[in-house]
Amino acid sequence: MIEGTDNVSREAAAEAAASSNAATILPGATIGILGGGQLGRMLANAGSAMGYRFVALDPTPDAPMGQVADQIVAAYNDRDAARELAARSDVITYEFENVDADVAAMLMSESYVPQGSELLYTTQHRLREKRAIEAAGVQVAPYSEISSVEELREAVERFGTPCVLKTATGGYDGKGQWVIRDSSESDEAFATLSKAGTQLVLEQFIDFAMEISVIAARSSKGEIKAFPPAENIHVENILHLSIVPARLEDSVLREAERLAIRLAEGLGVVGLIAVEMFVTRDGELYVNELAPRPHNSGHYTMEACRTSQFEQHVRAVCGLPLGDTALLSPVVMVNVLGQHVEPLLERLAVRDEAAERLNVAPKVHLYGKKDAVYKRKMGHVNVLAESTEAALDWINETKIWKV
Incomplete structure (x- = not known):
């Protein structure tokens, strides 16, 4: 706690209260997972060894987790399916960050979701994520929000090349990004990534x-x-x-x-x-x-x-x-x-x-x-x-x- 900082004091007190009120979910209970891929499968394998039961919500029939635990086959934004997951679970978590944050927020009012939805909302968007990291006092590579090709040209000039243009949402394993190695690529990079219909962010390349x-x-x-x-x-x-x-x-x-x-x-x-x-x-x-x-x-x-x-x-x-x-x-x-x-x-x-x-x-x-x-x-x-x-x-x- 930082002396004389009321906001910090209030936040610390709220966090301490939340921690003291957190539920203890013992083996024998059922853990619901939003997502049924390989991470859910390995969570279920580890938790089952401890005595927990598992149920997944995933749109893919016979998903990797569905092979080792119960599965509700439905879209992630299917609220009725999410309510079924809540009814069958003592606690709910998620196995990847692209699940529907609104559904996660809804589940908080109907079930026990200790992770909440705020961090999910933050990490689903690269600009929100970077600002949250900086607010925690940790360094990220210099970046700029990009809303137009003119802003991109200016930022590329400022950062120098190479630099990396990314979509603010979606994308993994290199998808949703473009390494700009010469300023002449700016227009094409913007035209290509802006098709995703989301905000863009340019990051300075770290050597x-x-x-x-x-x-x-x-x-x-x-x-x-x-x-x-x-x-x-x-x-x-x-x-x-x-x-x-x-x-x-x-x-x-x-x-x-x-x-x-x-x-x-x-x-x-x-x-x-x-x-x-x-x-x-x-x-x-x-x-x-x-x-x-x-x-x-x-x-x-x-x-x-x-x-x-x-x-x-x-x-x-x-x-x-x-x-x-x-x-x-x-x-x-x-x-x-x-x-x-x-x-x-x-x-x-x-x-x-x-x-x-x-x-x-x-x-x-x-x-x-x-x-x-x-x-x-x-x-x-x-x-x-x-x-x-x-x-x-x-x-x-x-x-x-x-x-």
């Missing part, structure tokens, strides 16, 4: 040495813990590898965890928040994006940490004490895309001599998606090893992930 992410958890009772930062490597804007421990100075890793915890506290997070950051060559950190849910770059926690991100999320929204986030083993998480499924399955069927020689333990997770579509995320492998170098050697030797 980063590494991309990292930190998964932090804050419980409904106010307890906060962070997982070790992951070093992330992308291929064609899709996450390819998460390497833990990240190959950075300890002081930078500690600062990354501190910033993630600061955001979790400042934004009043309940559950998980993934904080993606750029690391410059001199160790400066810029927050790139937030995701208020389990995150692809946190999948390594499933075998490599004392508590997985999925169990931690369940604990957080149910008001249980948070689990230990300590790292048990160096690990590299590698994503399995559609084109990787067949060679991975072939390798599973035979003795893995490379794994034995390198003393690594590959743990395969497939999500139950029907069609192995090129570049679509179908699963991941957590490669546990005595060193991340050994894990990377195994990944390279398999030749499954030729890039």
Whole structure:
């Protein structure tokens, strides 16, 4: 609490009151999830082991989560289906941030949604998200709201090239953005992205040495813990590898965890928040994006940490004490895309001599998606090893992930 600051005092008092009134949802209860994809599936697997029941709301029949839990097949904005979810659940959470914020707000009046809808509303819009990060006292890359091609030309001139134009809503894995490498591209970039019918934001390009992410958890009772930062490597804007421990100075890793915890506290997070950051060559950190849910770059926690991100999320929204986030083993998480499924399955069927020689333990997770579509995320492998170098050697030797 900051002495003499009435607003801060009132907010702290309100937060303390909310935390003290938070419900404790014990195993045996039913957790409803808005969204039934792979994150919901892994939440259900982790929570089921603790004794919870699950039900998902997802429009895709036989969705990944629907294969391991009950599923209501309906659109995310179907209010009758949302009310059914509320009636069948003791607590409701969400597995991805593009669910309908209005439905989440409605559910708050009819059910128990400890995450609320405000953070969902904030993180669904890049401009709102950036302003919220800055309000929490954390640095983002310089940016500008873009409403016209004239504003874009001026901002490109101010930021220099390269710079990145993004839609304010929607877009993932590189979709909904345009890297402007020359000012002459401004008109085409604006014409293309403005078709989405949403606001645009231009970001100054950060000459980063590494991309990292930190998964932090804050419980409904106010307890906060962070997982070790992951070093992330992308291929064609899709996450390819998460390497833990990240190959950075300890002081930078500690600062990354501190910033993630600061955001979790400042934004009043309940559950998980993934904080993606750029690391410059001199160790400066810029927050790139937030995701208020389990995150692809946190999948390594499933075998490599004392508590997985999925169990931690369940604990957080149910008001249980948070689990230990300590790292048990160096690990590299590698994503399995559609084109990787067949060679991975072939390798599973035979003795893995490379794994034995390198003393690594590959743990395969497939999500139950029907069609192995090129570049679509179908699963991941957590490669546990005595060193991340050994894990990377195994990944390279398999030749499954030729890039």
